[in-house]
Amino acid sequence: MKLFLDTANLDDIKKYAAQGLVDGVTTNPSLVAKEGVDFKKRVIEITKVVKGPVSAEVTSEDAKEMIKQGKDIAKWAKNVYVKLPMTPDGLVACQTLSKEGIRVNMTLIFSAAQALLAAKAGAAFVSPFIGRIDDMGQSGMELVEEIVQIYNNYGFETEILVASVRSPRQVALSAMLGADICTMPAAIYDKLVKHPLTDKGLEAFAADAKKFK
Numbered sequence: 001m002k003l004f005l006d007t008a009n010l011d012d013i014k015k016y017a018a019q020g021l022v023d024g025v026t027t028n029p030s031l032v033a034k035e036g037v038d039f040k041k042r043v044i045e046i047t048k049v050v051k052g053p054v055s056a057e058v059t060s061e062d063a064k065e066m067i068k069q070g071k072d073i074a075k076w077a078k079n080v081y082v083k084l085p086m087t088p089d090g091l092v093a094c095q096t097l098s099k100e101g102i103r104v105n106m107t108l109i110f111s112a113a114q115a116l117l118a119a120k121a122g123a124a125f126v127s128p129f130i131g132r133i134d135d136m137g138q139s140g141m142e143l144v145e146e147i148v149q150i151y152n153n154y155g156f157e158t159e160i161l162v163a164s165v166r167s168p169r170q171v172a173l174s175a176m177l178g179a180d181i182c183t184m185p186a187a188i189y190d191k192l193v194k195h196p197l198t199d200k201g202l203e204a205f206a207a208d209a210k211k212f213k
Contacts, residue, residue: 001175002052004183006163008032008042010049012186017049024052026105026127026163026183028083029059040076047077055105055125057083058093066093074102081105081124086114091121098122105161112146119151119158125181130174131164140164141173148178168192 002023005013008031016022025046032039043056054077058069070082070093082097083105084090094104098121105125106118110133118126128147130140147160159180165171168191174182 001179002181003171003189004053004161004181005189006031006165006183006185008035008037008046009186010035010042010045013046013049016186016189022050022052024054024079024181024183025050026055026083026161028057028107043073043080044076047079050079052079053081053103053105053125054079055081055083055107057107058085061085061087061089063089063092063096066090067096070097070102070104071100083107083127086110086118091117094118094121094123098124107163109147110143112143112150115147115158115160116150119154119156123158125159125161127161127163127183129164130162130170131166133164134166141170141177144174144179145177152178168194 004024004026005016005022006026008027013025029039032042047054056073058066060066060069066084073082074080081103084094086106086108094106097104103124105127106123107127109115109126109128115126128143133140133143144162161181161183162174162179163183165182165184165188171182
């Protein structure tokens with residue numbers, strides 16, 4: 001499973017990209033706004049650090065404007081993917097852009113039916129927001145499982161990009177279920193390598209090593 005960072009912080013992206021384990025980046029206008037920088041400029045900066053897919057989101061809710069913005073965003077770099085919202089207009093824009101060879105990430109997916117429509121519209125990625133589903137008292141991981149089964153049933157090439165991740169366990173479960181990608185903030189990425197038993201083991205090794213000095 002590929003691991004993406006969900007951020008617009010260039011320092012974090014450079015830090016983790018240097019480890020060689022970051023496969024891509026997802027971002028949006030809200031994340032860029034937190035950095036206080038120009039959206040286009042920051043996306044282009046990210047594409048120069050990360051060789052893999054970098055998703056950049058449109059701001060319009062109108063199909064024609066989404067198509068216009070999407071075509072412009074796609075020109076920013078070869079590894080840019082255009083993020084579109086899961087709406088009727090978003091599906092129209094997805095079909096148009098996909099037919100022109102522009103890779104689309106359909107975002108704000110909250111049901112298997114939405115994921116099915118996005119795949120039929122030609123989306124390269126679908127982004128189920130599992131954390132927000134959990135917040136509603138439902139199971140985000142069950143949604144991932146349903147999408148995996150549907151895509152396997154019909155041979156859709158659309159990749160499942162699990163988003164709104166709240167814990168390392170959700171990352172592991174996504175991999176177990178067969179999701180293609182998991183995107184997460186830097187704080188969650190940091191926790192992937194952490195475990196209290198690892199720390200405890202290292203402390204014991206260090207203490208024993210002193211005995212040989």
